[in-house]
Amino acid sequence: MSTYENYVAQFGQFKKIDAFAYLDYLKSHQDEPRKHGKVVLVTADTPLKASRGEGKTTTSIALIDALRSRGIDAAAVLRQPSMGITAAGSKGGASGGGKASLTHPELVDWGLCGEMAAIAAAQNLLVSFAEKAIDDGSLDTIAVPRVSETPSRSLRRIRVDEGKNDVSERVVLTPTCELMQIVVLSRSMQEIGTRVSDMVAGEKDGKPVRFGEFIDLWRITNILTEAVKPAYTETMQGSPVYVHCGPFANVSIGIPSLVSVELACARHDVVIVEAGYGTDAGAQKWLDIAAREYGAQWPSAAIVVTRASTWRDNPDLRWRYPFHVHRLESLGIPAFPLINLWDGEDGQIPDLRRQASELEFREPIMGNLFRDGGEALVNQLDGFVEALRGDGASAVPETHKGMDILEDVRWIADSAYGVPAERVVMRDGFSESLEAACALCRSLGHDLNDYAVVAVKSPATMTDDDTAPEGSRSVTLKKVEVHAGAGLVQVNLTSSLTTPMPKIV
Amino acid sequence: MSTYENYVAQFGQFKKIDAFAYLDYLKSHQDEPRKHGKVVLVTADTPLKASRGEGKTTTSIALIDALRSRGIDAAAVLRQPSMGITAAGSKGGASGGGKASLTHPELVDWGLCGEMAAIAAAQNLLVSFAEKAIDDGSLDTIAVPRVSETPSRSLRRIRVDEGKNDVSERVVLTPTCELMQIVVLSRSMQEIGTRVSDMVAGEKDGKPVRFGEFIDLWRITNILTEAVKPAYTETMQGSPVYVHCGPFANVSIGIPSLVSVELACARHDVVIVEAGYGTDAGAQKWLDIAAREYGAQWPSAAIVVTRASTWRDNPDLRWRYPFHVHRLESLGIPAFPLINLWDGEDGQIPDLRRQASELEFREPIMGNLFRDGGEALVNQLDGFVEALRGDGASAVPETHKGMDILEDVRWIADSAYGVPAERVVMRDGFSESLEAACALCRSLGHDLNDYAVVAVKSPATMTDDDTAPEGSRSVTLKKVEVHAGAGLVQVNLTSSLTTPMPKIV
Known part of the structure; x- marks a missing residue:
């Protein structure tokens, strides 16, 4: 039995891994065999309002199936789907689909192991x-x-x-x-x-x-005993998948737990990490919060998923997909466009390829992943595999700790949404909200500027009106909320609404 | 591998058993080896308001440890403790204590497998x-x-x-x-x-x-997939324990799931079933609802737990314990008094024995179960084991289906609380509530009188004032609520309050 197996327990159709303890063990046993996997971010075009997802989970699953059939030890790390969203019926779950599925998607969608x-x-x-x-x-x-x-x-x-x-x-x-x-x-x-x-x-x-001033902390940690352990499951093809935590990417940080990714990196060579919603949401948060401020790995590559229709059909929103792809490239992250085709769209491949070429994308990866799974991808991954062969990711950019919060928000608007500082405007009441947050932090003996900024917005927009011409797009700042325990400052921005409590349909 | 093992899955520190499927299999495979265990009810004196439990779970655990050390294949079936009550701090959990403990009480208390x-x-x-x-x-x-x-x-x-x-x-x-x-x-x-x-x-x-008129039923059953499977764990001595479901005994039916008991009966010779609160609560409900109306086994014996102080210290409430013991005996159920001693109470044994003898109890079983576990009991169980040697339980009394609800409630008050029909009184509004419930049932095409009655009351009282002299004790009927899906009619009674939502302390 390997050391690793000491930290693994069967949980019905899943395994649960005591990642805290295993990673601790590795830290104190440097000669224990382990891998040093490279993180690849799977992100996406900003979804349309009516979109039910571009297919990031489907892509992640098909991608590891394809990589493994090429002899590469790849694994995926997914977020636990929100049972609430599944129950609401507004999405079909988040565990892939068709030939790119998990072995027990219904259990993943409907509560996993109770985490x-x-x-x-x-x-x-x-x-x-x-x-x-x-x-x-x-x-x-x-x-x-x-x-x-x-x-x-x-x-x-x-x-x-x-x-x-x-x-x-x-x-x-x-x-x-x-x-x-x-x-x-x-x-x-x-x-x-x-x-x-x-x-x-x-x-x-x-x-x-x-809370530390009055609670019985053990009551909280007792409840969390099993919830902190990532779940392990497999794709229908037997590829390894870790599932852990599910913060929403638009109103929170949208990424799986850091330890689930670190666990996967200790076990596999390529670790596909799914971040929520568009590149402006989960990917921005992986890069600017997890990697920059919390020690997560800077990705060695990114896959940027879109559907042909999301990318193309609304002329006023067509700018978003290339914006995301080019932005990642500008950060030194090789960004591979992946177009997740639906039934009847195979004939569009030449057009899509031409369009990608005009935009100076890398060669796009295309396939009907629901229908064909990893087989659709296996012969298109030479460039991607080549990109992973390098020495590893470039250095993580420097922390923004200490940077003025307002400057940090403006920086996000500029780098992640393409809106320059002069068009980041404050709604009435924002200054007061910011001042209150500063005062709260001072009261706690902290500096608000030491917290990482979490942009809170609609998943389907990154500016007040994404259909406006580039030169007039703006970002409105609405309010500030301090999450002192998490070390985060949440800033609500853009004029669109967030819906942290949907209704069922 | 035995057939049974096909229905068992490891869930972390627990096993989960697909009892529905296993019991189905047994039904269609009559020659499959199985046992036909006898049910023993562990019930208790009505707790005092300040009581934190008489020790039914501790007793159940010590009892099976003792029986197994005598070579008898005994198992316990416990209800899942309410995490809410544990979190509230008003009880210390419900997974035994001291030497009479489960192997992972903290996991049982704080959420089990998410059921x-x-x-x-x-x-x-x-x-x-x-x-x-x-x-x-x-x-x-x-x-x-x-x-x-x-x-x-x-x-x-x-x-x-x-x-x-x-x-x-x-x-x-x-x-x-x-x-x-x-x-x-x-x-x-x-x-x-x-x-x-x-x-x-x-x-x-x-x-x-x-609900059947408009819901997507599969969304509900998907959520329940794992929750319907009883959990299996063990005592510190290795004795088998099944844990499943946790309805409160005072405002609901207070018993573990019927399939968890039937599963245990198929696997063991003696099955100790813990019912909630006093004999007037969970035991009354096992007998009059589960056994009489839902096909559960009539118990072959009962253990009636009390603490010396609960039984004795309030002279006005001292009638309750013998009332419960004698009531069970009058139903043909051998009822063994068990006095769960606390530290410093060993010297009271002779007095308690004399008192039991005066009340014409069976020889009481006494011990400090927290301190000594099953060892405290092992030499005191001859009479109990002898009682289980018989042909099995007497026939289940006839159904009350069709009996007028009011008559049924009066019958419960008389038989379970010792209050005759003439002192069962209706509070203003009760008749209207009853009439509304009847009308609702008629609308559904049902007859209210076909439902089983669930008495809803405080756990610490069974009459309007248990300290009143016998001849003046009364039961006030307050309101009626129909649970048409469960086939139950809940009747709130006595003047004391129920607290289905406590505050934390």
Whole structure:
């Protein structure tokens, strides 16, 4: 039995891996055999409003099946799909499809091994602790939202303690909460404990109060015991897939847990990491938050998925796909366009290829991945495999820690959305919200500028109006929210709405 | 490999058993080796208000350890503890203690394999479906409560859809919900589906509407895939323990799932089944609902647990323990008093023995089970083992199906609480509530009198005032609620309050 197997337990159709302990073991046993896999980011075109996804998960699955059939030890790391979104019926799940599927997609879609439910229970228990603190007189207000594993439109705004204190609250889907971010970013249960203690519970006499000041931390960590372990499953072709954590990319950080990626890198040569929504969402967050600020690996390459129709059919939005591809290239990340064809679109290949060539893309990879799975890709990957042969990724750009938050946001708008600083505008109230966040941080003995910025926006847009001409696109800043435990500052931007609690359809 | 092992999957520290499929297999393969275990009910004295439990789980664990050390193949079937109650801190969990413990009590207490969380998600998804039906105009009101895995006092009364429809709602802990009852009582996923379809979602134009009329049932059953499988674990001594479902005994049916007990009976000779709270709660429900109406086994014996202090220290409540013991004996169930001693109480044994003898109890079994585990019991079980040697349990009493509900409630008050019909009184509004329930059933094409009665009350009382003299004890009937899917009619009774949503302490 290999050392690794000591950290693996069967969980029904899945395996669960004690990644914290295994990675710790590797750290203290430098001569233990391990791999040093290269991270490849799978990202996508910004989805259209009506889109049900470009097919990032389908692509990730087909891609590792194809790489493995070429003799390359590739694995994928996926986020756990939100059961809430699956239950809502607005997406079909997020576990691939057709020939590019997981072995037990229905179990992955409908709760996996209970990880998300445990995070929900723990976040809600934090709210209960805050409630108790209010009863005890040590807290006046509660800053953390309740979460739900199932969507319900009427929970968007609720009033609790009806007839007594009548407190207005929001309920959001589990993937959006700060505790989910903490589990994604932490490398030990101790770090989770420290970060939970640093979360702001609410205010007392106008001053922020941290959870660490009054909770029984062990009750939270007990609930999370199994939830912090990544799940392992396989594609229908037997390729290895790790699934862990599911923060939304538009209102949160949209990436799988850092330890699940590090675990996969210790086990495989090529690690395909799926980040949520478009390059402006999950990929931006992998690069600018996970890699730049939290020690995650800078990707050696990226696959940028689109559908022919998403890329092409709306002339006013056609700029977005090349913008993403070129942006990644400009960062030194070889970016491979991948066009996920649907039935009846095979005939469009020559046109798409010409268009890609005009845009000076690398040779695009095209195929009907639902229909053909990895077989569609296997002969198109020479360039991609070649790109991975290099010495590894370039150095991670320098931290933005200490950079003025407003400057950091403007930098994101410019680099990730193509909107220059002068067209990043502040809505009424934004300055006050920013000042309040600064004051809160000062109260905590922190500097807001040390936090990493999380852009909160609609998944389908990156500017106030993506259909506007380039020279008039703008980004409106709306409000600031501090996630002190996660070390993040959330900035709501653009005029479109986020929907952290959908209704079912 | 035995046939059984085909139905067993490892789930981390637990095994999960596909009891539906295994029991089906046994039914269609009559020559497959199996056992026909006898059910023994572990029940208890009615707890005092301040009690943190008499020790039923501790007793169940010590008992099987003792029986197995005598060479008897005994197993226990426990309910999954409510994480909400554990999180609330009002109980220390429900997985035994000291030498009478499970191997992984912290995992059992804090979510097991996600079963309760999945039931919560499915019940909440039903509420979301009802909400959608309201949006679609096919429903006017919602009859099912939301549930939470974590307690929060401010959720007792909430107002959802604030600022729009402003609907008042309650949130209750997961173990109290109808879907939990359905999972407990069903013997196949198909039966669960039928029962969920029969649940009343709410009303349209004053008529009840069933969930079956508008939901995607597969979304509910997908969530429940793993939750319907009992978990298997062991005591510290290696004795087999099945854990499944956790309905509260005071506001619901308080017993483990029927299939978990039937599974254990197919595998072991003696099956210790733990029912919740006092004999007036979980035991009454096992006998009068599970056995009488749902085909569960009539127990061959009962162990009635108390603490010396619970039994004795309040002179006004001292009648309850002998009442329970004698009641079970009068039903033909050999009832063994078991006194769970605490530290410093060893010296009280002679007194307790004398008192038991005066009350014409069977020889009481006594021991400090936390300190000594099964060893405390092993030499005291001759009478108990002898009682199990008989031909098996007497015939199950006849169904009450068709009996007038009011007569049935009076019968429960008389037989289970010692209050005769003339002192069962109706509070203002009860008749109207009963009439509404009758009308609802007629609308559904059912007869309310065909449903089994679930008494809903405080765990610590069975009459309006248990400290009153026998001749003046009464039971007040408060309201009626139909659980058409589960086939149950809930009747709130006695003047004390139930607390389906505690606060944390």
